[in-house]
Amino acid sequence: MFSRRETDGIAAHRTVHPMARRRRSGRLIPLGGVGEIGKNSLLLEYAGRRLLIDAGVMFPEEELHGVDLVIPDFTHLYQHPERLDAILLTHAHEDHVGALPYLLKGLGRRVRIYGLRLTIGLIEPKLREHGVLRFAELISVSGSDRLNLGPFHVSFVPVSHSVPDSAAIVVGTPVGTLFFTGDFKFDQTAPDQTRTDLNRLRAIGDEGILLLLSDCVRVERPGITPPERVVAEALDGIVRQASGRVIMTTFASNVIRLQQAIEIACRYGRKVAVVGRSMEENLRVAADLHYLHLPPGTLATIEELKRLPPKEVMILTTGSQGEPTSVLSRIAMGDHPMLRVIPGDTVVISATPIPGNEETVTRTIDNLMRRGANVLYPPIVPDIHVSGHASRDELAALLRLLRPRYAMPVHGEFRMMVHYRNLAGESGVPAERIVFADVGDVIDFGDERVVRNGRVAAGSVLVDGLTVGGVNQIVLRDRRHLAADGVVICAVAVDRETGRLVSGPETTARGFIAPSASSVLEESAARVRRALERRPEGEVEIGYLKGKIKDVLAHAIYTRTRLRPMILPVVTEI
Ligand SMILES: [Zn+2]
Ligand SMILES: [Zn+2]
Known part of the structure; x- marks a missing residue:
């Protein structure tokens, strides 16, 4: 091969970089x-x-x-x-x-x-x-x-x-x-x-x-970093003692650990369902290539597990990083179509959060506990992840x-x-x-x-959804404003001929939270009105008007609140 x-x-006479030849x-x-x-x-x-x-x-x-x-x-x-x-x-x-x-x-x-x-x-x-x-x-x-x-x-x-x-x-x-x-x-x-x-x-x-x-x-x-074996020992102890279902999450690619979990389930007479797309797919590939050995009759579907007593059930799922769309997060939110926390469940989080994910992981743990699950994670059980x-x-x-x-x-x-x-x-x-x-x-x-x-x-x-490199600084700035300070929409109607203000400005806010927000908005709108009224009559230039509204409003809101919400001016010609 x-x-x-x-x-x-044959390829050797392809262009050789002249510098590289000289410098060796x-x-x-x-x-x-x-x-x-x-x-x-x-x-x-x-x-x-x-x-x-x-x-x-x-x-x-x-x-x-x-x-x-x-x-x-x-x-x-x-x-x-x-x-x-x-x-x-x-x-x-x-x-x-x-x-x-x-x-x-x-x-x-x-x-x-x-x-x-x-x-x-x-x-x-x-x-x-x-x-x-x-x-x-x-x-x-x-x-x-x-x-x-x-x-x-x-x-x-x-x-x-x-x-x-x-x-x-x-x-x-x-x-x-x-x-x-x-x-x-x-x-x-x-x-x-x-x-x-x-x-x-x-x-x-x-x-x-x-x-x-x-x-x-x-x-x-x-x-030295502890061997993977200690995780198996810790998990064995947990599964042996659990009186209800065991729901375990780890990285979907950690085939070795998933194999160990399946073996332990088998040892204590539990059947295993794997839920979560990336984990199912990785296990399928690993099994096809003989990296995973599934004792016959161990795997089952969620439907099949529902007919078994909780003590005979293990569920392996995605979501060890608290990813909002993962199975575990959805179970924690009570939002999964097939799985809910039931009293007596033991949830094992066999991972530590990747830096940046701490908050989503701890929120998931909180929510699981609220629903009555016994949640085990490092460092509560230190050896459950290495x-x-x-x-x-x-x-x-x-x-x-x-x-x-x-x-x-x-x-x-x-x-x-x-x-x-x-x-x-x-x-x-x-x-x-x-x-x-x-x-x-x-x-x-x-x-x-x-x-x-x-x-x-x-x-x-930066990769944003389906585009590559299409997210520029402006989009990021907008999102930052939206997330931190909300959005203020300011609508006016102007006369098509003269540009004179016919109605408005009307302001609407979303996610804009400030002490006495409504009076801030009212006062800022009044400023916009005054600025527009001061404007000499003449042809309407929508872009200019929008810019003006944005500037005046942003300035007025910032001086009162120190917030920079995103401002969306809407100008209608009548
Ligand atoms: Zn790696
Ligand atoms: Zn790496």
């Missing part, structure tokens, strides 16, 4: 994921050829009202779509693959996409759903394959993480080897195929690594196994990168050989050196 040498030979160095450009959490994407260039590692999304912060997703700005790639040889995926989490559909649409050409088997299996339905499958040549690889992609020699190294088939990626180039950890932890008690192989890492280190790019998101945590990322001691151990000449912290915010630099200093890589990069920075590597050298176009693109 991977005899690509021939085709690569490669370039590494983070398009996202450094100094921030999310939208992980790293571009590798050598002799005018390119490889992209991951293309992830970031979930928008509160300030970006109504924006669905934030993706990397791929302008630099779009300028020469033909140079991109392949996309390599470390694993199927959204912060690593979520931007793929948008990237493929933007490239407008077919690209080879490599990943371990389940990674490819999980992204395929997503690409199909976005209608971009025709742009993707999906290629499943195993941990023992070696790929020759132009000047790059690539291998995938399976690592432990919270979705099976996560990988680190080793890329050999003519000027040095780079090691990308992806998201990982060591978890030496994990089953074979999901366990980080420390001996293999040491062997890779023996061959010499120029630059290690390391996940650093948990560098603030001392010690992270998929390496803590401090594991990060240090990785540095000692690989012994890279240079190291670059990725997948973390600035303070984490600083902590990583300190840690690396204690683990054999001195501070001057730790590379700090911003999104869009160009990092030159080669000749035993790694240096920052210039920048390319990069940053964030």
Whole structure:
């Protein structure tokens, strides 16, 4: 499947970047994921050829009202779509693959996409759903394959993480080897195929690594991250003692944990229903590819479960982040068509909120408790969730196994990168050989050196519903005003000929809450009337009138209330 040498030979006389030939160095450009959490994407260039590692999304912060997703700005790639040889995926989490559909649409050409088997299996339905499958040549690889992609020699190294088939990626180039950890932890008690192989890492280190790019998101945590096994033990205890139904939520991609939950249900004579689109789909893919083993007769529909006593029921659902449309949120709101909380229910939230989701998660917990559920979540039951990322001691151990000449912290915010630099200093890589990069920075590597050298176009693109990059600052500002200060509508009627005010202004407000709001509005309307009456008679220019009304009203409201509601002037000509 991977005899690509021939085709690569033919492609070798493709345009070679003259600078690259002269310098004999490669370039590494983070398009996202450094100094921030999310939208992980790293571009590798050598002799005018390119490889992209991951293309992830970031979930928008509160300030970006109504924006669905934030993706990397791929302008630099779009300028020469033909140079991109392949996309390599470390694993199927959204912060690593979520931007793929948008990237493929933007490239407008077919690209080879490599990943371990389940990674490819999980992204395929997503690409199909976005209608971009025709742009993707999906290629499943195993941990023992070696790929020759132009000047790059690539291998995938399976690592432990919270979705099976996560990988680190080793890329050999003519000027040095780079090691990308992806998201990982060591978890030496994990089953074979999901366990980080420390001996293999040491062997890779023996061959010499120029630059290690390391996940650093948990560098603030001392010690090592607990293994996934502790979750199974905690869950076993909960299910054993629960006298009613058990409703559990976790990340829909955490197939390992879902497998454990199903086994535990089976152990205590419970049948399991899976509710929630993403979870159902992931489990279907995982079962098809034999990553999930369902004891016969364990799965059932909600309807079938209704006929069983509560003690024989487990329900697995989406909603671990309190997403408003998820099954768990709807159960919490009493708004799900098939599921309601019944007394004696135990709800297990096997996740911690991703930063930014704390409020929606705690609201969901409150609402579930209001309806009488016993809700268990971390830290109330600390072991009911463990992270998929390496803590401090594991990060240090990785540095000692690989012994890279240079190291670059990725997948973390600035303070984490600083902590990583300190840690690396204690683990054999001195501070001057730790590379700090911003999104869009160009990092030159080669000749035993790694240096920052210039920048390319990069940053964030906001995805709003079906449009990409269509949300500009004005829309965001409007949404901010609407959310914070509400809206004031001001209607006037003017004479078509003279422009004289015939009726109004009439003001209506929504979401505008201020002490004595109605008197503020009345007084502001009076000001608008005076301003319009002062206006000399003449032809009506609607745009001008609207602008005038907006200015006067905004000023009047702001001076009294310090609020800036959105103002919608409505001018009717009579
Ligand atoms: Zn991940
Ligand atoms: Zn990640």
